[in-house]
Amino acid sequence: MANPKKESWNSRLGVILAVAGSAVGLGNFLRFPGQAAEYGGGAFMLAYFLSFLLIGLPICWAEWTMGRHGGQGGFNSSPGIFNYITRKPAFKYIGVIGVLVPVIIYMYYVYIEAWCLGYAVNFIVGDMHFANVSESSDFWGGFIGIGENGSALGFGLKQVGVYLILVFILNFVLIYRGLSKGIELFCKFAMPTLAIIAIIILVRVLTLGTPDLEQPHRTVSNGLGFMWNPTKNIVETQDPAGEWVTEYEIVDQDKLAVAKDAAALSETMRVRHVTVPEQLLNPQLWLAAAGQIFFSLSVGFGVIITYSSYLTKQDDIVLSGLAAASANEFFEVGLGGLITLPAAVTFLGVAGVAGMGTFGLGFNVLPMVFANMAFGGLFGFLFFFLLFLAAVTSSLSMLQPGIAFLEEALKINRKQSVVLLSLITAVGCGFVVYFSEGVKALDTMDFWIGTFLIFVLSTVQIIIFGWVMGVDKGFELAHQGASVRIPKVFKFVMKYVSPVFLLLIFAMWTASNVFGLDFQTGDAAYSDYVKDLFIEPNTVAWLTITLIGGVTALFAFITFLNPDYKKLTPKD
């Protein structure tokens, strides 16, 4: 047995808000709308909600259950909890992933958090004036040092350095204060504030109307249509080889009528109506929807399992897990889905927004939108402050598994674990910030740790729950102290459907993102991440992998040394 539990949550609402805060992040407001629009609102939402029921919620409940059960044995980190649950020594090393993932993600997430704070400050002081997206892109590039390694280290108002130091300190001050006085207290204020700010921005966005009368198709309605219309109208042209090539999507009905008239007179242009069934047959849509659910709910991050380990047998986890997941969904679908794209389309039109990635939408398009909006300084500040708050509640959750692991494995107190983890993450964060050219270090970490290893950890977790611990025992443990019951059908789902669905999605993700397989054309080419390592070796990519390897080796060594992980017998 490890040390008896020392820390705990102060209230049930607090733990729900902390878990919801961990899940609500930039992805809710930036990644989700982009994904939904790209894959056709209605069809995407069908796959999205199905993924929520088949993998999101089941893995959430599995993590809450395993975490609390491990906590009863006195363990608060994944290595200890996996070892305690399975009684198989190898699993403690697999559990290291549950510490590695949040710690490595923190190293670059705090950098992005600093962008949000920097943008909020620059908006409120009135320094954000952009006539077009190119200007806001240039600002972003300079702010984060995208052009040259080392150029992000400045400490001016328009450089990321000072904000990075502030958010880094803020995170560690809060984490030092502990679970209830730090994380819980902050989330209790931050989450309601976040909701209020989001609703204020939502009201502003929905009342934008048609800001540029010379561009009558740039309306909130068309922005909502771009996001939510279940079918798409795509203009395609025929290339010299006779292949139809996608040009752009049309949402506005008047523009659609004009395009159809033009297509009727042309042999090399057509308007293709993409139906819901056609979109649902696209494997990429399922991959996107499942991936969004997965990353949005923070499953497989090693966070929920640590948070729930501080609960007792009498504390409910079924309703708490559902409440935290539903809060995340509300922020994502109910707020993120109504704010981001309508605002962007109203100022830039569908063509100016389509295909923008998370960073492009958030730090290039939206700053330009706010800069050109009435009271844009205020609303720009509010939006980026909202992202900042969402990011802090997430980054705090990324530190707790590391803190719990160091305290548990090295038998040190919180002060010592905070100092040690701050040193480790400061090195990693400094590395990410220094190698800012093309955000290569950040991108490499995000791909291999923030995506690949999360899939691995989630798969391991649901297999442990359903097959190693056993779904019957898992349900029995989940229902201890439960306020509501998990429907019985979820026994079947968690044992068979979730692992199979997850493995299928993981296989598709690997085929698509590692081997570069295009599911529609069948073409394949290694992804840039693989090329960076093995085909055209990139120094920064390899240094990043070396850093990750170093942290992994350190955590594995600490795990190896801990006698508590060795002494367990089936009777413990």
Added chain:
Amino acid sequence: MTNSGWIIMILSVGAVSALLTWCVYKVLTIPQESEHIHGFEQETPDTK
């Protein structure tokens, strides 16, 4: 936005809002389920 777009949006936003409302209602109304888990007076590792 098309009519079907409105329907999808209302159903999606309505579903997540209803789920959250139900959860908040249950969390706040089930007896002995709020502000009772533990207290701030719990010992923390700093005191070791």
